[in-house]
Amino acid sequence: MTNGYPFLEKNFLISRPDRIGDVVLSTHLPVNIKAHFPESKVYMLLREYTRDIYVNNPYVDGIIIFDQKEGIFSLASKFRDLRITHALMLLPNERINYALALAGVKYRIGSGFKPFHLITNVKSVYRRGYDRELNEGQYCSDMLRKLGIPVNSEQSVIYLSDEEKKEVIKIRKELLGDCRTLTGVHYSSGGSAPNMPPEEYLLLAEHLKKMSSTKVVFTDNVSSDKIKEAGFTFINENLPLRKSILNFAALDFLVSASTGTMHIAGALGVKTIGLFCPLPACKPSLWGTLGNKARYILPDESYCSRRCPGDPKKCDFAGEGGIDHVRVSNVLREELLS
Structure with a gap:
């Protein structure tokens, strides 16, 4: 057992098929994952036009382009091939949600309450009820905390070669x-x-x-x-x-x-x-x-x-x-x- 998990392999998928600003505000997540699990793999699921935000990021092992027309079974096959064990769905997406469940990804964290999260037994981070003001990037950090991963930095970073x-x-x-x-x-x-x-x-x-x-x-x-x-x-x-x-x-x-x-x-x-x-x-x-x-x-x-x-x-x-x-x-x- 390492860091509370009963298996050695940990492959994370961070799903953010969203706009540029939202994607930038997620850039602190990979470094915090790697700090806690140095041997883990981190993959990003992004739209084509935002992939350049994560190019040359030393804490990301691969970028998957989300095709709006791609089917659930095709997505699930990709996730299985990468042996994804943990998924952070920063932007709720029904197709991605079902593909992760179909791929057998055990640890799945979603944002907010969606019926398809309930159907697939996704653990969710809720925004309602906060008595403090949080930045969108800090809300993203709560998903790591849900997995027991400490957050040491919330600074957005784009890496250059x-x-x-x-x-x-x-x-x-x-x-x-x-x-x-x-x-x-x-x-x-x-x-x-x-x-x-x-x-x-x-x-x-x-x-x-x-x-x-x-x-x-x-x-x-x-x-x-x-x-x-x-x-x-x-x-x-x-x-x-x-x-x-x-x-x-x-x-x-x-x-x-x-x-x-x-x-x-x-x-x-x-x-x-x-x-x-x-x-x-x-x-x-x-x-x-x-x-x-x-x-x-x-x-x-x-x-x-x-x-x-x-x-x-x-x-x-x-x-x-x-x-x-x-x-x-x-x-x-x-x-x-x-």
């Missing part, structure tokens, strides 16, 4: 020019969070451009003609995620709404300035970055009672007490001078 680190140095040198700091501005959010309109981000960039000490670049994958015409560069335009990750790693600061982009930058140690809504489902205590230096900008307390549209995704922070380029610029100026 030695060659990639050299490339980051080269990228930073080329982008910086004669400036001392490199600031990324990310104007889009994919409709996933409240956000300033693109025009405010352009005003922010023009305001920052007047500060000779910092170089401003945009980090969106899709560019804006209006912003381009103003003379700003989109360093990640049409690039694959891993290439974009290297560009993010070259930054000193990133300004953005609460998006996956913010979490990528935070996991690379970049200082982030995030625009947030105070509603319970959107607030920074739940969706902020873990491990880096971060500043969060929220509207004034009275703003939401006066201007809230009822749907956070429709909020543009406009009006008195909201968030605009001047307010964001003042926060970034404080950081640059500190």
Whole structure:
């Protein structure tokens, strides 16, 4: 018996077929598993477009791509071939749940209460009843604790190879020019969070451009003609995620709404300035970055009672007490001078 389990082989599957920010907030799990079970194997089950977040992670033994069309029996066969013994289902998924049960995975931990968890006798971690505010990444940690695995670190980390680190140095040198700091501005959010309109981000960039000490670049994958015409560069335009990750790693600061982009930058140690809504489902205590230096900008307390549209995704922070380029610029100026 080792560490409370009556068998030597321990092969973990962490299932997170989710969006970028959610996946980044799970990156601390493998290192904690390996710290407790050094001889174990850890596999990630991810969507294709998020796999680059875990590339070069020294604590992950393999990445399985989740195909939305793949059948239960095919998935179960993969899990059996890998001899999975423990599964953490960070995002409830009925097909994955049944495939794990069919594969004979003994220790299965799920998130929340779902009827298919009950049918397959999954142990669940519940979020209701908490009297303290936890980040999404910290909720993920509770699954490890459910298995008796101590959590020593909850810092999000994206790992770079030695060659990639050299490339980051080269990228930073080329982008910086004669400036001392490199600031990324990310104007889009994919409709996933409240956000300033693109025009405010352009005003922010023009305001920052007047500060000779910092170089401003945009980090969106899709560019804006209006912003381009103003003379700003989109360093990640049409690039694959891993290439974009290297560009993010070259930054000193990133300004953005609460998006996956913010979490990528935070996991690379970049200082982030995030625009947030105070509603319970959107607030920074739940969706902020873990491990880096971060500043969060929220509207004034009275703003939401006066201007809230009822749907956070429709909020543009406009009006008195909201968030605009001047307010964001003042926060970034404080950081640059500190």
